[in-house]
Amino acid sequence: PQPRKHASRQRFAQEFSQCLYDFVIQLLPTAEELAVKEDVRKLLERLIRTIEPDSRLLQFGSTANGFSLRNSDMDLCCLIDSEERLAATDLVNMAGDLLERETKFHVKPLPHARIPIVKLSLDPAPGLPYGIACDIGFENRLALENTRLLMCYAMIDPPRVRTMVLFLKVWSKRRKINSPYKGTLSSYGYVLLVIYFLVHVKSPPVLPNLQVMPPLRPISKEETHLNGHNIWFFDDIELLRQRWKSSNTDSVAELLIDFFKFYSREFQYSHGVASIRAGLLTKDSKGWESEYEKGSPRERNRLCIEDPFEVDYNVSRCVTKDGLYTIRGEFMRASRILATRPDRAIVALAQLCE
Ligand code: CTP
Ligand code: MG
Structure with a gap:
């Protein structure tokens, strides 16, 4: 019956969230x-x-x-x-x-x-x-700014955002899909996928879009632009924590389960571009469509993640056809393991990172 299923899902999510917190804490640098x-x-x-x-x-x-x-x-x-x-x-x-x-x-x-x-x-x-x-x-300097943007996102909701990101980093390393030189995705790419998911996919969103929030005072173009790129984002995190409260109450486990589900089955890899700045865009509109279709020898743009500031730069441009196949396979595997809800959450965690 439904109520019992619901209760078992709740219990698993609760236990699994605790496991995730305990797991990532031991992985922090001393x-x-x-x-x-x-x-x-x-x-x-x-x-x-x-x-x-x-x-x-x-x-x-x-x-x-x-x-x-x-x-x-x-x-x-x-x-x-x-x-x-x-x-x-x-x-x-x-x-x-x-x-x-x-x-x-x-x-x-x-x-x-x-x-x-x-x-x-x-x-x-x-x-x-x-x-x-x-x-x-x-x-x-752009890298310093995108680092600061990621840090601000981490600070808005550390228990959920940092835990998700740290777990995905370990998971992607253990599953060997974190090697940009071998056709898979950089850590930076995974972090952007998480933020995209929390800002633009989850409803209600877990995070606000810091790049479209209005500044508190008028600012000049010199202040917001660096080498021709708009680097503005709302960075007064103290104020944001007072004023912005997500109405999304999902636990970190529930978010992670949904994250794997979304990137296994729902994200439109063939046409879509994940942009934390602007939401879902199309490869067509960015001119990122053609390169593999024309059969260019160096495969590009199978997976498209827009850099938050350098918007002509596809952070995941080097992910190959095989690389993407492997990454999606791993998202599906993770999704499957979590869907079975083993009796003990710790077993699920160990299996995920095998
Ligand atoms: N970076 C970038 N473009 C990329 C990859 C990285 O601009 N395609 C910059 C970003 O500023 C990023 C930094 O390089 O924050 C480090 O990237 P990466 O090593 O992928 O991420 P880390 O968070 O340092 O992960 P790790 O701990 O695995 O090194
Ligand atoms: Mg690094």
Whole structure:
């Protein structure tokens, strides 16, 4: 009978939510790890200042947006506060040489990447059992802004948003579908899928759309634009927490179950573009339709996720046909496991992350 089914669903969701909280808490970085990372940042900043005295090294990505897992890599951005600065490509080469000479890091400069970076890594050692991996980019101010946007979304409803995102990050790593170099999706891409779902799919929404909320005071175009991109979003989180309360009361487990269901069966992969800024868009309207249909050798735009600020940039453009097939297969598998509602929620969690 229906009532009994409803009760069993409720009980499972409650237990599974608790399991999720307990699970992600153990995966957060320790205070010690954060301190080591901060020391590394300071050291690198000091060295880079010998080439560019007016530079600052800032963290972005997961170490700065509240979605960091234990032993995650470090994303650093070097900002230079002077008018006459070297081109990013030259800086990458010079910084690469310098760090090779002065530190124990393995150094790999990638001066010709879309965003020129220096890749650094330290091998595991006693006291640093997982080593350190770190990318340094130059003048990548948009990345700092999108990091801040993600952080604001995390802070509006930490129990639900952070738990969902952290779980999906671990899950996608364990299921091996978090390798942009191998045709699957970056963590950044998964975070955008979660936010898209919470802002535009769930009804009532769990999160507001920060990019369309009006500013509290009039602001000029200079303030809202960076390199021609509109980077405005409502970032007064204290005020937002006072004024905005979601009427969606779903638990984190219910949201996760729906998330898997939505991306297994409902999202229109063939024509749709997920945009946290503007909701569901079409590949056609963005000019992202053609590239695989024309049979171009490098497959692009199977999966389309619009970058929140760089709106011509498809964050998931490198996801291949096989990659998308695998990712969707994993969403379906997760959905199936959760639909069976095993007696113990912990068993479901273990199965999901097998
Ligand atoms: N980024 C981007 N475009 C991408 C991928 C990443 O602009 N296609 C930028 C974003 O600013 C993002 C940051 O790089 O916040 C780090 O991306 P990523 O490593 O994918 O996310 P993390 O949250 O750092 O995840 P992880 O812990 O797995 O490193
Ligand atoms: Mg990262």
